[in-house]
Amino acid sequence: MPDPLLSRIATRLSTPVSGQSLALFRIALGGLLVWDCWRFIKYDRVWRYWVAPEFHFTYPGFGWVMPLPEPWIHIAWLLVGISAFCVMIGFCYRLFIVVLTVGFGYFFLLDKAEYLNHFYLVVLYLVLMCFLPAHRTLSFDAWLFPRGGSGHIPYAAVFAIRAQTEIMLIFAGLVKLTPDWLVGEPLGLWLREQAGEHPFGFLFQYDWIIIAGAWGTIVLHIVGAPLLLWRRTRLPVFLIYCVFHAANSGFFNIGIFPWLTIAATTIFFDPDWPRRFAWWLADRFGQMPPRPSIPRPAAGQPLARIVLLALGLWVVVQVAVPLRSLAFDSDVRWSGEGHRFSWRMRIYDRSAEGTFHVVADDRRWSVKPTDYLTGRQAEKMLVRPDMIHQFAGYLESVWRKAGYTDVAVYAEIEKSLNGRPGQSFVDTAVDLASAELSPFAAAPWVVPLSEPVWGVADNRASEMALGRAVGNQ
Numbered sequence: 001m002p003d004p005l006l007s008r009i010a011t012r013l014s015t016p017v018s019g020q021s022l023a024l025f026r027i028a029l030g031g032l033l034v035w036d037c038w039r040f041i042k043y044d045r046v047w048r049y050w051v052a053p054e055f056h057f058t059y060p061g062f063g064w065v066m067p068l069p070e071p072w073i074h075i076a077w078l079l080v081g082i083s084a085f086c087v088m089i090g091f092c093y094r095l096f097i098v099v100l101t102v103g104f105g106y107f108f109l110l111d112k113a114e115y116l117n118h119f120y121l122v123v124l125y126l127v128l129m130c131f132l133p134a135h136r137t138l139s140f141d142a143w144l145f146p147r148g149g150s151g152h153i154p155y156a157a158v159f160a161i162r163a164q165t166e167i168m169l170i171f172a173g174l175v176k177l178t179p180d181w182l183v184g185e186p187l188g189l190w191l192r193e194q195a196g197e198h199p200f201g202f203l204f205q206y207d208w209i210i211i212a213g214a215w216g217t218i219v220l221h222i223v224g225a226p227l228l229l230w231r232r233t234r235l236p237v238f239l240i241y242c243v244f245h246a247a248n249s250g251f252f253n254i255g256i257f258p259w260l261t262i263a264a265t266t267i268f269f270d271p272d273w274p275r276r277f278a279w280w281l282a283d284r285f286g287q288m289p290p291r292p293s294i295p296r297p298a299a300g301q302p303l304a305r306i307v308l309l310a311l312g313l314w315v316v317v318q319v320a321v322p323l324r325s326l327a328f329d330s331d332v333r334w335s336g337e338g339h340r341f342s343w344r345m346r347i348y349d350r351s352a353e354g355t356f357h358v359v360a361d362d363r364r365w366s367v368k369p370t371d372y373l374t375g376r377q378a379e380k381m382l383v384r385p386d387m388i389h390q391f392a393g394y395l396e397s398v399w400r401k402a403g404y405t406d407v408a409v410y411a412e413i414e415k416s417l418n419g420r421p422g423q424s425f426v427d428t429a430v431d432l433a434s435a436e437l438s439p440f441a442a443a444p445w446v447v448p449l450s451e452p453v454w455g456v457a458d459n460r461a462s463e464m465a466l467g468r469a470v471g472n473q
Helices: 004-014 020-042 045-051 072-089 093-109 117-129 140-144 155-174 187-193 201-205 207-227 231-251 257-268 273-284 305-327 375-381 385-401 456-471
Strands: 016-018 152-154 350-360 363-367 407-417
Touching: 004 155, 004 305, 016 155, 020 045, 020 072, 020 093, 020 117, 020 155, 020 257, 020 273, 045 072, 072 093, 093 117, 117 155, 117 257, 152 155, 155 207, 155 257, 155 305, 187 201, 187 207, 187 456, 201 207, 207 231, 207 456, 231 257, 350 385, 375 385, 385 407
Parallel strands: none
Antiparallel strands: 016 152, 350 363, 350 407
């Protein structure tokens, strides 16, 4: 006998709803990717990120994903932009959403140094959209090939985007419950750097303003995100999110992420909100005839069990992956272990300097990371153990190809977190080329963080001490 609760859930997910909100999200997602593709072309980022480097930090299991030679890699990126445009207008949607997902995913996998949380979010949305009927309304496909049902879709299609967005928003708040963030860093560092560029920048000199902003961000995500599910609080919370993301876009260089999140947040409104909003807006500018009634669709076909199982599994995985950092017996903000795919967005300020030492056949060489990496790659590598380990392995392979046999690689890296004084990051006595690195255990050669808490007051004291030191010279 089937479980009544599961039966009700299956019935709700199978219920036909308007496809307009999903279609608007499709248009926004495609449009933002077109814009981002153009920005990459304008600033020659394809060449700088994937052509110029002689070495790429590949993801485990994806070492076979390599950059295409020129000009094919530029043609591949152009195809991503064309596919995004076709998805936006809903032309041959089923074909171009797959092309876009494969193309964007390919570039995403080329180099861990170019990992961004919003690129990861785009990949997740695209994978979902491959299976969702987002083209049944407000699209060229719907115009060229009209079908019955007035553009209705199963509620499961709307639920999938809502669930993914809700998970991302809540985790974006939970991960900020760290000792540093609660006392204002690195938010204070970032805002004070720009104090002179904004009309209200003088406010950033007050510690309590910074700390209030840090705590407000946590509350907005942990409390505000669930309130998007409740009709009475949905619009006010959405408007607050719009102000928050617009401010983020003004303060920080974070690309399309603020606008992508705003677009995704609209999915929490009623599925037919675009039609209702259009009539409300038109009514403000003149007397409108009575709103035409749209026939209520008949009960939809029950979704196949495999579809319900896949949707449930997707939600479970999306909750589990950000929690994997709990498996590491280390401080993720310092070690970086478990950082990726966990929605830790704009939460740390990490910088490092370092030198690698190659010892082979009783000879010793000192290697600067920029001897083999771009400046951008070196900056990302020096603060992440898995990339340090991967680069050490690469140096070992270079020396072995040169004919050396007994090769060891050591590193001296000094790292600063959220404005702290720099401290040693890795054990200088460990041969990194032969050291172990587990996907679910902390690297034993990472030196623990010495200062557990560091806030705006600590950074202000350091700045004052530095000022006194300079004044005494």
